[in-house]
Amino acid sequence: MNHTLKALFLLVSGFFVFNTSYGQLGGSQAFSFLNLPNSARIAALGYNFVAIDDADLSIALNNPSLLTSEMNNDIVLNYVDNFADVNYGFVSYSRTLDKLGSFAASVQYINYGSFTYTDETGEMSGEFTGNEFATVLGWGRRLDSSFSIGANLKAISSTFETYNSFGLAVDVAGSYHNTDKGLVLSLVGRNIGRQLTTFTPGNIEPLPLEIQMGFSKKLIHLPFRYSILLTNLQKWDLTYTDPADDNIDPFTGELKTKSKAGEFADKAMRHVVFGGEFLPTKNFSIRLGYNYQRRQEMKLESKRSTVGFSWGFGFKISRFNFSYARSAYHLVGSPNFISLGVNL
16 A cells, blocks of 8 residues: 555544544634634635645644745745724744754734723723734644644633633644645644633633644646645534524425435535645646535525635745735625745
């Protein structure tokens, strides 16, 4: 059995192991900002991490097993103009130390803007703010020509008005590389940790734990790389039942149901994100992504538009690289993602 088949077997086995464990999703966690897509390149490919090994420091923040010596002395800045005056991003710097591996120091943040104090009559009495930060120390090391490992240590803080919380978390990751075939496989466990201080006494909230698997393949005879991501492997059923949805067909008046095969396919597809990069030259790329779960949760039946799709581009000039992306979450608009990197 060659290295590729071994890696595939291990990753698929990991899917079924992690799939039996329990995990909670949005709305019931602290520090959920940790799972936002920060990098423009990652956002364009549809989710919040990828398995692509081409010395991109913005990718390594979410997949530390891809930290390499080729990123030595790189710095990357990422900014996201999100909805309703919310903005977030990160800054990261990488340094490689002989015999110890490659390290990256990062600061990740989200700023929720200003809010107005009002009483029950609507009278205003001042303003308050809300923001969250994570200081991240990442490490990655190549074990041999085929395998690499990495980890992140995160110190996380949240402040909303007079409420504060602090926590610690780690990410662990491993990747398989086949340079001859342009293949990368990654398995990542993110945000493994807990709150140390809580917003209210005795109310400990879980962190946004997620088990992820990624696969990318650069075609040999075409300038194209495709990416397949498996998300939230710690929880099988990601469907959300809207209590306001009575599941009645407006035309027939009958209850809408799915076949068992259709229900299984829907649940399985909510774990899958597709992405692709068209690479006409070495220094320019066009990116597309499709997130099935995002489309199912955020679409409007009356006008589905491009919800769930994302796109972007990137180019490199000398020591500088720039990436831009837009990701369609809803008809009200799409966030703008901007990344700028330079080797110092």
